[in-house]
Each structure stands twice: as structure tokens, then as C-alpha cells.
Amino acid sequence: MEGIEERGVKEVDYLAEERAGAQFHVHSMKIFLAGGQHEYEVSTRIANLVANDPVFAKEDRARISRKELYKNSLKKAGHAWKIILEKGLTEEESMRMRAFIDEPNYTDLHWGMFITALKGQATEEQQHKWLRQAYKLAIIGCYAQTELGHGSNVQGLETTATFDPSTDEFVLNSPTLTSTKWWPGGLGKASTHALVYARLITDSQDYGVHAFIAQIRSLDDHIPLPNVTVGDIGVKFGNGGYNSMDNGLLRFDHVRIPRENMLMKLARVTEQGKYERSNKPRQLGYGAMVYIRQGIVAEASVYLSRAVTIAVRYSAVRRQFGGKDDKAEVQVIDYRTQQHRLFPLLATAYAYRIVGFWMKWLYADVTERLNNNDFSNLPEVHACTAGLKSITTSVTADGIEQCRKLCGGHGYLCASGLPELYAAYVPACTYEGDNTILLLQVARFLLKTLTQVASGTKPVGTAAYLGNVQHLTSVNCEVSQGKDWLNPSVLLEAFEARSARMAVACAMHVAEAPDSELAFEELSPELVEAARAHCQLIVVSKFIEQAQKDLPGEGVKQQLEVLCNLYALSLLTTHSSDFLATGYLTGTQVSHAKDQQKALFSCVRPNAVALVDAFDHTDHYLGSALGRYDGDVYTHLYKGAWKDPLNESVVTEGYHEYLRPVLTQQLWGPTSKL
Ligand SMILES: CCCCCCCC/C=C\CCCCCCCCCC(=O)SCCNC(=O)CCNC(=O)[C@H](O)C(C)(C)COP(=O)(O)OP(=O)(O)OC[C@H]1O[C@@H](n2cnc3c(N)ncnc32)[C@H](O)[C@@H]1OP(=O)(O)O
Numbered sequence: 148m149e150g151i152e153e154r155g156v157k158e159v160d161y162l163a164e165e166r167a168g169a170q171f172h173v174h175s176m177k178i179f180l181a182g183g184q185h186e187y188e189v190s191t192r193i194a195n196l197v198a199n200d201p202v203f204a205k206e207d208r209a210r211i212s213r214k215e216l217y218k219n220s221l222k223k224a225g226h227a228w229k230i231i232l233e234k235g236l237t238e239e240e241s242m243r244m245r246a247f248i249d250e251p252n253y254t255d256l257h258w259g260m261f262i263t264a265l266k267g268q269a270t271e272e273q274q275h276k277w278l279r280q281a282y283k284l285a286i287i288g289c290y291a292q293t294e295l296g297h298g299s300n301v302q303g304l305e306t307t308a309t310f311d312p313s314t315d316e317f318v319l320n321s322p323t324l325t326s327t328k329w330w331p332g333g334l335g336k337a338s339t340h341a342l343v344y345a346r347l348i349t350d351s352q353d354y355g356v357h358a359f360i361a362q363i364r365s366l367d368d369h370i371p372l373p374n375v376t377v378g379d380i381g382v383k384f385g386n387g388g389y390n391s392m393d394n395g396l397l398r399f400d401h402v403r404i405p406r407e408n409m410l411m412k413l414a415r416v417t418e419q420g421k422y423e424r425s426n427k428p429r430q431l432g433y434g435a436m437v438y439i440r441q442g443i444v445a446e447a448s449v450y451l452s453r454a455v456t457i458a459v460r461y462s463a464v465r466r467q468f469g470g471k472d473d474k475a476e477v478q479v480i481d482y483r484t485q486q487h488r489l490f491p492l493l494a495t496a497y498a499y500r501i502v503g504f505w506m507k508w509l510y511a512d513v514t515e516r517l518n519n520n521d522f523s524n525l526p527e528v529h530a531c532t533a534g535l536k537s538i539t540t541s542v543t544a545d546g547i548e549q550c551r552k553l554c555g556g557h558g559y560l561c562a563s564g565l566p567e568l569y570a571a572y573v574p575a576c577t578y579e580g581d582n583t584i585l586l587l588q589v590a591r592f593l594l595k596t597l598t599q600v601a602s603g604t605k606p607v608g609t610a611a612y613l614g615n616v617q618h619l620t621s622v623n624c625e626v627s628q629g630k631d632w633l634n635p636s637v638l639l640e641a642f643e644a645r646s647a648r649m650a651v652a653c654a655m656h657v658a659e660a661p662d663s664e665l666a667f668e669e670l671s672p673e674l675v676e677a678a679r680a681h682c683q684l685i686v687v688s689k690f691i692e693q694a695q696k697d698l699p700g701e702g703v704k705q706q707l708e709v710l711c712n713l714y715a716l717s718l719l720t721t722h723s724s725d726f727l728a729t730g731y732l733t734g735t736q737v738s739h740a741k742d743q744q745k746a747l748f749s750c751v752r753p754n755a756v757a758l759v760d761a762f763d764h765t766d767h768y769l770g771s772a773l774g775r776y777d778g779d780v781y782t783h784l785y786k787g788a789w790k791d792p793l794n795e796s797v798v799t800e801g802y803h804e805y806l807r808p809v810l811t812q813q814l815w816g817p818t819s820k821l
């Protein structure tokens with residue numbers, strides 16, 4: 148329904164036939180996926196701005212050295228900041244620009260965590276002092292929490308901040324090797340300041356981990372300050388990927404900072420060294436993590452949809468087998484096995500887009516509540532952000548790798564864009580909370596909620612279904628044929644019943660054990676599965692909610708319904724053992740689900756290319772010869788190969804030293820250089 152001319156490419160469109168077969172209005176879907184007309188316009192404008200600026204080119208990223216990559220990322224960040232200032236870009240526009248530049252750098256941590264933590268944990272006076280500087284980038288901050296010895300166990304951190312009343316200062320110290328700060332992004336080379344999480348000691352008493360601002364580099368010449376040891380931790384996984392970030396190490400040798408550098412909104416130390424807590428929950432000190440976790444959830448769909456766009460377009464271009472009697476060979480997208488691996492990921496990318504919108508709403512809602520001193524839904528928001536961060540990043544990382552395999556041999560080439568995408572994305576399974584640790588947090592929340600339900604408290608929000616636990620643990624599924632699975636309330640009940648039953652089984656086990664902490668540990672694999680089931684339910688329920696709404700644009704609602712059903716049934720069949728073991732489904736009902744899932748593949752097939760077009764990724768952003776909008780895959784793979792530095796000379800460097808002696812049998816002779 149949409150002409151390729153709109154993209155300014157007239158010469159060739161190998162995917163034209165695919166696009167012509169779409170059964171929905173692609174432009175309307177684009178607007179839906181962007182989050183609205185305004186968001187669509189901002190995205191389009193900023194995507195083009197980035198794509199047309201040579202400073203933001205990214206072709207060579209997988210080929211250049213780490214040093215060059217890092218220096219380039221500094222150049223890009225500086226250039227982006229210049230554009231933001233010159234054009235007076237809004238926060239929304241700047242965030243879009245960050246996304247389209249598509250290269251992690253120190254500003255992610257500065258804006259995402261340093262500033263967020265200051266806003267959440269600094270007093271007004273402190274904010275006035277530090278935020279003014281930080282907003283201008285006159286200082287660059289990082290978030291220095293993790294240490295060599297502890298990351299997940301925040302309460303186990305070892306760095307100390309000991310108050311000295313004689314000088315009204317804290318003394319920051321790294322008492323052991325394992326207390327070395329290790330991993331903070333932007334710390335290695337760029338930051339001038341660090342938000343340091345350290346054990347607060349005053350009057351010889353340890354009050355646990357608190358946040359302090361420490362200047363680590365000179366604002367004149369960027370040299371580390373006295374008694375501060377700071378540097379980069381080294382090359383990370385993959386070419387390009389997250390290597391544009393200077394994850395750093397940091398040690399303090401009795402470094403003195405003013406008492407006012409402790410962030411004092413949640414707790415303070417007086418001039419006399421007295422420790423005083425505010426009446427706000429101490430968990431607000433974890434607020435920056437909650438903010439980034441929701442951001443990571445909102446971003447998951449972007450990464451997954453990029454991989455899926457590449458794999459769908461390539462699968463429509465690529466042909467293998469068949470081709471007898473003058474017929475063209477079969478497009479690999481028509482193979483059922485390809486559809487079985489690819490289409491659920493397409494549906495997942497849509498599901499995560501919808502849950503990402505909801506997550507942003509949830510975060511705005513909790514922020515407003517916190518501003519009004521309403522802390523009631525903090526545990527639920529923590530569970531949602533932690534759990535959804537965990538499942539969306541794990542599925543997205545695995546999904547990118549699956550898309551690489553779906554592209555066969557060419558997927559393994561950096562020219563496909565997929566290896567780099569995976570390398571850049573996969574640390575999301577670890578940073579901002581290891582995904583298993585985060586699911587265990589959800590599990591604790593579920594057990595607590597069930598205990599509260601037992602004592603008559605009504606659960607709210609995403610846990611509300613647990614208020615219906617008696618029904619959900621006794622009801623039988625009524626599906627008797629494949630089509631029954633297309634009923635949203637049937638799907639919803641299946642996911643609610645599975646989640647409630649898994650949580651209840653764990654809760655009973657833990658409650659009956661003499662030592663509940665030991666039982667929790669023993670049962671942790673099952674608890675992780677129960678938490679996953681709960682989080683999948685959240686995504687399914689948000690997708691169903693959205694698919695039931697009326698949306699503008701011919702066929703848009705119908706496509707969302709198909710994808711919603713496909714998403715839910717793919718989860719159901721993949722995790723069928725849960726549904727069977729909890730006794731909610733029979734084997735026959737699972738078979739019906741599988742049949743229905745197959746039928747849905749046939750509905751997706753004619754729309755697949757248009758459904759990925761609707762994500763509206765530019766060729767610059769995709770950075771993939773396989774995922775090009777025009778489908779001209781082979782020309783660009785071929786051209787790309789000749790750009791490789793190995794092909795700069797016809798006879799390779801090293802020929803005379805190392806190849807010729809082998810070929811001429813002179814390996815052991817007197818002139819051999821080997
Ligand atoms: C122009 C540029 C713009 C840039 C904008 C950027 C924004 C873009 C968005 C996305 C981009 C992504 C960029 C990503 C960059 C990478 C960033 C990576 C940074 C990091 O990795 S920072 C380090 C993160 N570290 C962790 O996540 C550690 C994980 N561990 C923990 O969170 C906790 O310690 C724990 C959860 C494991 C708790 O362990 P425990 O010992 O039990 O802890 P306690 O402190 O005693 O707390 C228990 C109690 O508190 C509740 N709770 C825990 N966490 C939270 C929370 N976050 N909020 C609320 N409540 C919490 C917990 O449930 C317990 O409650 P209970 O006592 O049971 O009632």
C-alpha cells in the first residue's frame with residue numbers, strides 16, 4: 148500500500164510484490180508504533196537528521212580498533228551535544244537522537260543515572276549546586292555502584308565513607324582489592340565526577356550503603372585527582388558492540404570530600420556526626436535503577452524489531468530449493484520452519500512495544516505518587532520494572548541471535564548488522580541487575596502478595612489477579628477446538644491460572660518449610676519460573692488490552708489481534724509443560740493451541756514485510772546489507788566485501804614473510820623468516 152518513492156529510492160524494490168500484498172494501512176501502523184502522530188514526526192525528523200550527518204556514520208565500527216572506536220564515540224557525543232544546543236532540541240528530540248546515533252557512550256550514564264540519582268536523592272540545595280553544572284555538561288558524572296567483588300549484592304559493597312567531624316568531611320577509601328569500583332560506564336576515561344555508593348561510617352558505626360559525589364578528575368586538564376586511581380577495565384565482548392563505552396575502575400586512597408557531598412534527601416549526617424534518616428523508604432535510593440530498568444523495557448522492542456526487520460526482509464529476498472519448470476526457487480520465508488522461528492519474534496517485538504508504552508505510563512504514575520509521598524505501589528513497580536527488564540532483555544538478546552541464524556551464512560557477516568547488534572545488546576541481560584536476580588525479586592514479591600491475600604488484603608495493579616486465586620486454582624479450561632483460543636478472555640484466564648498456580652505451589656512449599664530462607668533458595672529455579680510466568684502474563688494482558696481498542700487505519704486492529712494471539716499462543720506452546728503440570732490444560736488443548744498457532748502463521752505471511760516496515764527503521768539505523776528497505780541484498784554484500792581493508796591490496800601483507808616460504812617449501816631453509 149505504500150510506494151517505495153516515499154523513501155526517495157526509485158531504482159529498485161525487490162520487495163515491491165511483498166509490500167503490494169499487505170492487508171493493512173502501513174502508515175497508520177507506523178504512527179501507532181511510534182506512539183502517536185507527534186512522536187512519529189519527531190522520530191522521522193531526527194532519524195533523517197542523524198542518517199544524513201557524516202559524523203554519525205557507523206559503517207566501520209566492526210573494523211576499527213577500540214581506541215579509534217572510543218575516540219569516535221567521543222566525537223559523536225560532542226557533535227550531538229553541539230546540535231542539541233544549536234538547534235535547541237527538546238529532551239524528547241535529544242533522546243531520539245541518542246537512540247538513532249546507536250552507539251553507547253558516557254552520556255547514557257550521565258543523563259540516565261547520575262542526573263536521575265541526583266534528582267531522586269539530593270536535597271534541593273544539593274540539586275541546585277550539582278544539577279546546574281550537570282545539565283550544562285560542565286561536569287560529567289557516572290554511577291559508581293558495582294565493585295570487583297560485588298554487583299548484585301548492593302548491601303555487600305565494601306568502599307567506605309567515614310565521617311571525620313574534626314574537618315566536617317567524609318573520607319572515601321577502597322580498603323580491599325575487591326572494593327575497587329568496576330564496570331561503571333563513562334568512568335574509565337570521560338567522567339569528571341562519580342556518584343559513589345559506599346558504606347557510611349560515623350561514630351564507629353556502619354550505617355550501610357549510601358550515595359556520595361566525588362570529583363575524580365581535574366576540570367582543568369582531566370588528570371585524575373590525587374589519591375584517585377582510575378582507568379578503563381578493558382575490551383569487552385564482540386567487535387564494536389559495547390566497546391564504545393569506557394566502563395571503568397576506580398580506587399580511593401583516603402580521599403576527602405565535604406560532608407555536603409553525601410546525597411542527603413533520604414538520610415543525613417549532621418556536623419556532629421549524628422546519622423538521621425528521613426521517613427521515606429530507603430529503597431528510594433534505588434530509584435535510578437528503576438528509571439533505567441523501565442527505559443530498558445521501553446527499548447527492548449527497538450532492538451528486537453531491528454533484528455526481526457533484517458530477518459524478515461532477507462527471508463523474503465532469499466530463495467533456496469524448488470525452482471523447477473521455470474519457476475522461481477522458494478522464498479525461505481515460505482518455509483514453515485522459518486515462519487515458526489521468525490513470526491513469534493515479530494509478534495514479540497509488537498508485544499514489547501506495547502508493554503514499553505505501558506511501562507512509561509507506570510513510571511510517570513509512580514513518580515507522581517512519590518512526589519505526593521504515596522509509596523504504596525513502590526513494591527509492585529519494583530517487581531514490574533525488574534521482572535519486565537529481565538524477560539524482555541533475555542528474549543530480545545536470544546531473539547537477535549535467532550534472527551542471525553535465520554539469515555544463514557550471511558547472518559554471520561558483520562555486514563548483516565546482526566553480530567554487532569547482539570554484542571551491543573546482550574549486556575542488557577546483566578547490567579542494571581542480572582536477569583535471574585531480578586526474577587527472584589519478582590518471586591519474593593509474589594510470595595509476599597499471596598501472604599497478604601491470605602490475610603484479606605486486596606492486591607492491586609498487575610498482581611490484582613491473585614485476589615482471584617481460589618477461582619484460578621480450581622477452574623478448568625474450556626477450550627474444545629483451535630478457534631476457542633482466539634477468545635481473549637480464554638487466553639487471559641490460561642495465563643492467569645498458570646501464573647497463580649505456579650506461585651501458589653511455591654508459596655505453600657516455602658510456608659511449610661521450617662526455614663523459609665533455606666526453602667526459598669532450594670526452590671529458586673521454580674520461583675524463577677513462577678516469576679517468569681507472572682511477567683509473561685503482564686505482557687499478554689497489556690497486548691490483549693491494546694488489541695481490543697479501536698485504532699485508526701484500515702486493517703490495523705486486525706493485524707494487532709493476529710499478532711496478539713500469535714504472541715500468546717507461541718508462549719503457551721513453548722511453555723506448555725507449565726500449563727500441563729499445573730493441571731490447567733490437557734494435552735489435547737495444547738494441540739489445539741499448536742494448530743491455531745500454525746493457522747496464524749498463514750495470516751502473518753502476506754503482511755510480514757509490511758509489518759516490519761511499520762517499525763520504520765531507516766537503512767542507516769539498521770546498518771544491514773540483508774535488511775535494506777529495497778531488498779537489494781546481493782549487490783550490497785558484494786560491494787561491501789570490497790571495502791574490507793584486507794582487499795585494499797591484491798597481494799596480502801605478510802605474503803612475503805609468511806605465505807611465500809610455505810608455498811615455495813622454504814620453511815626450514817636458511818632464508819626462512821618463520
Ligand atoms: C541525551 C541522552 C539521554 C540518555 C537517557 C538514558 C535513558 C535511556 C534508557 C535506557 C538506556 C539504557 C542504557 C543502559 C546503560 C547501562 C546502565 C547499567 C548501569 C548499572 O548496571 S548500575 C548497577 C546496577 N546494579 C544492580 O542492578 C544491582 C542489582 N541488585 C539490586 O538491585 C538489589 O541489591 C537487590 C534487588 C538484589 C536487593 O537485594 P537485598 O540484599 O535483598 O537488598 P536490600 O537493599 O536489603 O532491599 C530489599 C528490599 O528492597 C526492595 N527493593 C529492592 N530493589 C528495589 C527497588 N529498585 N525499588 C524498590 N524496592 C526495591 C526489595 O523488594 C526488598 O523489599 P522487602 O524488604 O522484601 O519488602
Ligand SMILES: Cc1cc2nc3c(=O)[nH]c(=O)nc-3n(C[C@H](O)[C@H](O)[C@H](O)COP(=O)(O)OP(=O)(O)OC[C@H]3O[C@@H](n4cnc5c(N)ncnc54)[C@H](O)[C@@H]3O)c2cc1C
Nearest residue numbers: 290291292293297298299330331332574578579580581583
Ligand atoms: C556492560 C555493563 C555495564 C555496566 N554498567 C554499570 C554502571 O554504569 N554502574 C555500575 O555500578 N555497574 C555497572 N555494571 C555492573 C552490573 O550492574 C553488574 O554486573 C550486574 O548488576 C550483575 O552483578 P554481578 O556482576 O555482581 O553478577 P553476580 O551477582 O556475581 O552474578 C554471577 C552469577 O551468579 C548468580 N547469582 C548471584 N547471586 C545469586 C543469588 N542470590 N541467587 C541465585 N543466583 C545468584 C547470577 O544469577 C549470575 O548468574 C555494568 C555491567 C555491564 C556488563
